[in-house]
Amino acid sequence: MTPEEYFLNTSLYSRFSLEDLKYHRFALLVCPVQPIKSTCLICNEESVFKPIDIKSSLNKVGTNRWVSVTSTQNYSMIDPDIMHEFKTTFSCTYCNVQKLVFYSLVYKNSLQKIGQSPSYADLNFNGLNKYKKFLGEYFNEYKRAIGLASSEIGIGSFVYLRRIIEKKILGYAVELANEKEKDFDLKEYNDLYFKDKVNRLKEYLPTYLIENTHVYSILSKGIHELSEQECNRYFSVLIGAIEHIMDDAIAKENARKKREEIQKKLNEINSDLT
Ligand SMILES: [Zn+2]
Numbered sequence: 001m002t003p004e005e006y007f008l009n010t011s012l013y014s015r016f017s018l019e020d021l022k023y024h025r026f027a028l029l030v031c032p033v034q035p036i037k038s039t040c041l042i043c044n045e046e047s048v049f050k051p052i053d054i055k056s057s058l059n060k061v062g063t064n065r066w067v068s069v070t071s072t073q074n075y076s077m078i079d080p081d082i083m084h085e086f087k088t089t090f091s092c093t094y095c096n097v098q099k100l101v102f103y104s105l106v107y108k109n110s111l112q113k114i115g116q117s118p119s120y121a122d123l124n125f126n127g128l129n130k131y132k133k134f135l136g137e138y139f140n141e142y143k144r145a146i147g148l149a150s151s152e153i154g155i156g157s158f159v160y161l162r163r164i165i166e167k168k169i170l171g172y173a174v175e176l177a178n179e180k181e182k183d184f185d186l187k188e189y190n191d192l193y194f195k196d197k198v199n200r201l202k203e204y205l206p207t208y209l210i211e212n213t214h215v216y217s218i219l220s221k222g223i224h225e226l227s228e229q230e231c232n233r234y235f236s237v238l239i240g241a242i243e244h245i246m247d248d249a250i251a252k253e254n255a256r257k258k259r260e261e262i263q264k265k266l267n268e269i270n271s272d273l274t
Contacts (some may be wrong), residue, residue, distance in 0.1 A: 003029050003032035007090075007102050009034060009041055010113055012113055013112055013113070014112065014113070014121065017109060017110055018110060024184065026111055030054070030104045031051075031088070031113070032088070035048045035051070038100060039123055040098045041152070042097050043092060043098070047094045047095075049100055051088065053092050054068065054089070055067060055086070056084055057084065057085035078141070082107075082145035083105065084107070085114075089225060099268070100123075107166075125146070130259055134172075134246050146239070154230075155228055161239065161242065162219065166197070167221070170201055172245060173201040177204055194220070197209065198220070209241045215234060218231070218238075
């Protein structure tokens with residue numbers, strides 16, 4: 001395991017045996033020398049974070065205060081029967097503002113990550129920021145749906161996904177329908193039940209969402225009719241469909257902006273020539 005994997009990709013409280021980690025190498029995990037790559041929430045992009053400060057709560061003589069340590073000191077002072085806490089801080093080398101702070105506990109020959117800031121979710125969901133604009137106020141529900149599904153809370157996650165489908169995905173399909181059908185009746189559409197709305201807009205939704213009877217039936221069921229198992233099973237299809245539609249919407253929006261930019265430049269050239 002590398003420091004990057006330990007700090008960024010393990011969930012809190014997972015326990016690692018020091019023997020499995022090859023005892024001496026654990027020191028390099030909590031007291032890393034090399035920088036790690038992670039998302040910076042301030043730069044809003046992937047960045048390089050260098051270790052700037054590593055402290056341990058317990059030094060060799062047993063006085064209980066936080067002292068700065070290096071990996072060599074750290075290794076030599078570890079007594080597996082005493083609880084040692086470590087605080088490892090990294091700083092973004094681009095902005096020098098964002099810090100990643102991790103707390104680890106070493107006790108009885110095992111290592112545990114016991115705290116971190118920013119949270120695991122904030123660091124890992126950042127790649128989803130491209131959907132923030134499209135989802136607007138529903139962005140947090142989208143993250144919550146993914147978080148719940150990762151804990152296998154299927155129905156809870158599904159409730160959020162269906163709200164997102166109803167409010168944002170079908171909303172986008174309504175825009176497409178409005179562009180294509182001159183006589184699209186919004187009032188009549190608004191009065192429909194959820195499953196009839198999906199049916200009304202099927203032309204503008206991915207076919208696998210509509211034509212797969214299992215997916216369609218889970219979308220149409222009442223909450224009380226759903227089972228944890230089926231919600232967990234169809235989660236990846238539903239989230240995949242939502243992301244597919246959002247990617248499509250974002251690509252169309254970018255193409256529209258590009259067209260406008262080119263047109264603007266052409267107009268400038270034309271007015272200069274005349
Ligand atoms: Zn930064």
